Amino acid sequence: MQKNIKITLILITAMNLRLAVTAVTPLFSAIQRTLRVDSTLTALLVTLPLLCFAGGAIVAPRLINRFGIRPLIFFTNGVLLLANLLRPLTTGTLLMGTLLIGLAVALLNVLVPTMVAQVTTTGAAARLTSYYAVTMNVVAAIGTAGAIPLAHLWGWQAVLMGFALPAAATLIVAIRLPRHSFQQAVTTSATQLSLGETLRHDPHAWKLTLFMGLQSLIFYSLTTWLPTIFQTLGASAALAGTLLAVFQVVGIPAALVLNAITNLRRLLVLLVIGYLGGMAALLWSGIGWWLAAGLLGFTCSLIFSLALTLIATSSQHVGVIANRSAIAQSLGYLLAAIGPVVFGRIHDSLGSWHPVLLILLGLMLATIISGLWVAQLPEK
Incomplete structure (x- = not known):
């Protein structure tokens, strides 16, 4: 039972890995018109997360070793939830929210493969990895395709806030896991x-x-x-x-x-x-x-x-x-x-x-x- 919850947690967490970064690009024109910003600023909505990804590959293993997987799952998804909700309010919150999203996803990029390694055997790890990769891409594609139609209905601000839903779902699933569900990784000098x-x-x-x-x-x-x-x-x-x-x-x-x-x-x-x-x-x-x-x-x-x-x-x-x-x-x-x-x-x-x-x-x-x-x- 606990293993099924862990696998569900991995797949739901994977929904966060690209959605808020790539699905925002169809909304660039609307964001530029509303906030009166140029192409350079909207490009930062993708560039800032990439800069965070660059540091995440080096820093994340140390954070996992110090704090453990489960606390970081709560922390990263809590940050994602708040950042997505606050991001569309002003130009300042747009950039700050994007930076926070990038930092959270950078940690998740390393957390998810680590979770996969602990949940499955070596042979099954490749299969579960393919499942979470497909989940990540499908959710990002659905978000991208639906961004403009939903923006016409509710506005681009509501669409950006909606990107918080996978983070909320992840937190709900994570609550059901016992405190020591995942082992703490060990990193040596x-x-x-x-x-x-x-x-x-x-x-x-x-x-x-x-x-x-x-x-x-x-x-x-x-x-x-x-x-x-x-x-x-x-x-x-x-x-x-x-x-x-x-x-x-x-x-x-x-x-x-x-x-x-x-x-x-x-x-x-x-x-x-x-x-x-x-x-x-x-x-x-x-x-x-x-x-x-x-x-x-x-x-x-x-x-x-x-x-x-x-x-x-x-x-x-x-x-x-x-x-x-x-x-x-x-x-x-x-x-x-x-x-x-x-x-x-x-x-x-x-x-x-x-x-x-x-x-x-x-x-x-x-x-x-x-x-x-x-x-x-x-x-x-």
Whole structure:
């Protein structure tokens, strides 16, 4: 019985991991009109959480070790509940609430996999991980698709407040768990020292960081600005939100493709086709927009899965993999945080999204090249 409650808690917690960060982007135009802010400020609604994610990969394990999982579940979801309710009140609370949401989700990004490891056996962990990943993506997609229609009914402020519902549900489930339901993780000083040594002496960690960072920069830049770009091209606000939902939903089966294609060179060729085809399809109205959302969403999700796989298979030693993962995710998210703000500033300065799309195209090609560099593929 207690195990079922734990699994339910994991899945409900997963609903919080992307919803309040990515589902806000279709509302950017409404937020800008109401609060009279520019693209740079609205881009911070995605950039601030990314900066928090960058630090979370390093700090969260220490907090788990000191306070334990259950207290942090209550703390993070309590913060999420309050931050989502207060966020839409003023420009100041919008930024402060976004920062608090980023800090809470950064902790949850590490808490959830730790909970999975304690609840299941090694074989079942992969299955439960896939379940919470699907839950995370589906809820984010539903929130994205419903943001504009619900905003027309109740206003964008009510939609942002509604993002607090998963946090409230998580707190209700967490109350049913006994105090010592989860073990307290143990972090040694040797592990922390090893992380520092990895930063200084492991060039492969930096290659993985570059690949992880570039693909994250592309994904979060597209997540931030695709709705606005679609509207600039002629789509309605509701259609732009639906297209972003498609962008997110089509990524769910990406891991299946990763399992089916074992030849890494062929996989990278597929990624090139997806990136180039998606960017080209943006120029076609109507069916082209749907094709662009589908190709770009699937490609971004597939290359993210590839990045995680390259990290997981980069060494035979678990400690080395853990350190490389922490560095790649923390510094990778830090690199990704640059994209939304910089691209928003470029658009505000030049008055066009075409330069942004050209830069993104160049970054996509650079990502593929860095993937080849990481994999160290033979010529044949």
